[in-house]
Amino acid sequence: MTAEELVLAQEESAMTAPEPVTLGRGRIVLRRFLRRKLAVAGLVILVLMFALAFIGPYLSSWNYKDQDYNNFLTGPSATHWFGTTQIGSDVYAQTMRGLQKSLIIGLLAAVLSTGVAGIVGATAGYFGGWTDRVLMWFVDLLLVLPSFLILAITSPLFHGRTWLLFVILLAAFNWMVTARMVRGLARSLREREFVTAAEVMGVHPLRIITRHLLPNMASLLIIDATLNVGGTIIAETSLSYFGFGVQPPDVSLGTIIADGTDSALNYPWLFYPAGVLLILTVMAVAFVGDGLRDAMDDAAGTASSTSTPGDAA
């Protein structure tokens, strides 16, 4: 145990001085998370992005559906803060609308897909046997069936439904590879002694999965979810071909970027606002993910690195 940890321990005991309070894992992780500057910064950025996405549209007099027939493809100005598009739409209003859509779609689909992957993979890996075979057979089936084909076939059914269905579809075609990785990890974790210890204590199998297996692969799950956020925001555009979710005149960051890419050099305002916001979003999510991972994983160094330096004697 290092001197810094001692300091940390003393801090902790000082905080809880009169009657030592036993904190659960959640509280400890939260406390450690809040100690990480970068992670908190990421969280703040995310909150600001949401604020921008939902308050931003009211700051400008333009609506994302409006078209200004006097201004086609004009650069940023006092009336059109981010300029206008080929058909005279206000880029600022479109970007704000796009941010709204993309934040919700990206975060929700990422969490959903990682969650399904974690639960299915861990269940298959932990129970083994027939559970494993059936679940993995299903995963393999989804992997080999071309998802676009299924979408093309089923798209008439879903046409014009809510965006929530769209989120579910995005997640549904994204979780299988992770599920296979999780299953592999679960199979090796199952052999670890702490799982055996929980089993002989009589802990319920589902509780073992949620309480012991999944937290021990938190790094993988968090990284997966982080990558998924950016991935789904972009992937969403390709699904738009099939008439799901975001349809013109509605926009998302993905569609704005897709439309603006061709003219990025000539008319940069079509592309950059959405691009920068996307990068900011993914970065903020990555910081939060990193912080969460470090907070869960108590590697001796990181736990104390943000505790008062200099006190370490």
Add this chain to the structure above:
Amino acid sequence: MSDDAVLEVTDLHVSFPGEKGRPLAAVRGLSYQVRRGETLAIVGESGSGKSVSSMAAIGLLPTNAKVTGSVRFRGRELLGLNDKEMSRIRGAGIAMVFQDPLSALTPVYRVGEAIAAAIRVHREVTSDAAMRRAVELLELVGIPDPARRALAFPHEFSGGMRQRVMIAMAIANDPDVIIADEPTTALDVTVQAQILEVLATAKQATGAAIVLITHDLGVVAGFADRAAVMYAGRPVETAAVEELFAAPKMPYTAGLLSSLPRLDAGRGVRLRSIPGAPPSLAELGAGCPFAPRCAFAVDLCRTTEPELLEIGQGRAAACHRTGEGLDLMAGPSGDSGLADQDSDTAPEAASDAEGAPTEPEAPAKPEAAAVAEPIVGAEPVLTVRDLIKHHPLTKGSIIRRRIGTVRAVDGVSLDIAAGTTLALVGESGSGKTTTVMEILRLRTPQGGSISVLGQDLEALNQGRGVRRRAQPVRAGIAAVFQDPLASLDPRLPVGDLLAEPLRTHGHGKTAGRVRELLEMVGLEASHANRFPREFSGGQRQRVAIARALALEPRLVVLDEPVSALDVSVRAGILNLLADLQRELGLAYLFVSHDLAVVRHVADRVAVLNLGRIVEYGDADSVFEDPRHPYTRALLSAVPVPDPVVERQRERIVLPGDPPSPVVLDGDAEALRGCRFRSRCPLYAALEKPEARELCESTDPALTPVGDADRSAACHHLDAWVPALVQSGTVA
């Protein structure tokens, strides 16, 4: 003295770049010399710098290590030589034997080729000649049928045989120095005895000096001439082995010696334990690194680190109080030296914690006092009858076919009465862990019966609601595993770990009980918010013990509970277990391969070989008068940490490896007769053919021996009883 020294290390310092630019000093000022034909033991716990120092001597450290001082081999300075020049010395002049022979042998080379290659690196010989020499060497180290085995790959050898190959490779070029780094740590005790003999043979054959790096004082006592004890990167005492064991001059050495459970000491003797844990190299202060754990520390010790000073012929100690004639083995009059605390964060708590016989401050359960003394005829908490666990051995990946059976547990019967300790002893592959897991999992046994707390498992597993009905049984039986780092979920804080059994069994409020449990095992309530990794090994095992006690079980299964711990913290854990047993009236099923530890804790002993119990009975009587040849051999193989006793003992070295419990289909011969006879010294010594015939044809059953409470499975129990442990030393 230095003129005939082959290896001379002077003032060796090794440091690694640490965090925040502060170097970590792994070795701080080590000096030693070894002469030809001499064995020097370097003794220390994990992190003491014993391995790093020898790696530094032969230039095998990573390049970021900073090495200063001097290492002279036959007068030639080795530090500063480039890798090419060092390679000429390594393997030829100085050879190494590593702890794990599987990772030290290249898996794609046949062992004969590997040895031949080692020869041809240093000598101009034809490959035929090198191969012939390799076969000779394999024969020298006792590998049967060496010409054929030379063509086998490392994975086809058992651990002991691989280590023999390593030794053969080490002596291939007649080295002047053999550095053996924990050569027997990964091996079973009977194999350890064989390997030590092989090392002795190798020493005789080459006349080399041996530098033996080990943490096992028993091995030191039997094998080494001189010893250097290391602590926190520094040598703290050097002496001839006899003097070291008879009169240690440094409190750490004395503490280590008196904290060792010994085979020749009686049961239940309280071990003296060294409080605290070995320091981490990052947190060394100005004073003596042992001062926080030392019962004799004075103010000077906390400010100035003592030098290693010569105090006699070939003898040196690093202690400020060496000249004062303290009786280190007796311990101080105060309680602090006996404190069981192993929390290095709370030295003040350590000093006033528990003295020798503790006042039980833990909330004693009403029945605790009643069962404190094992009552004859007390109700059994565990009854196992003819337990069988076989798994099929299959071959092929697509079409699996059964080619044999692993007879892991093959008819084991045990009884544990409330409040007593039964020890299960055996080598690897004897079925100890399988037996334990069969009991802990509470499933219907494959064959035979298990009854836990009066509840028969077969009945328990029939009908509906098995899970719910099994809960009260699960609450009454708990387990502590070997490695606390593996058995405690690294992602859960200690508070949650301890609360888990409580929540599982429907206790709502856990905070109070968690605090109580932590205090019961000598930790602090504030430790609940820390993660397992933030504790030392001994503290972690305390957490695991606390978790086992959460539901007030009546039977605790301890699977090698101290094997993964440093020597100096083992005594603390053993004492804690003894205290808890007395206070709470626990019954223990204690699984161990370490007979000295078993001798210390067990009321009754069951010796397991190949899934069978070969000897069963009262611990005192089994240890003092072992009757089954396997028990005798096991006992004689355990080194006693006392050079005088150790060198006079008669040894029974079992030939071969612990046999495998695998029986191939259609191999009726393997099941015929006594399955121990292939290694049995008694069978080999039998003269009458009809006596041998009995061993070959009939499997011996457990039969009562002497008093009614003992039994052993051997046809010739009265044939031959040599004294194994010197009678004078048996307490």
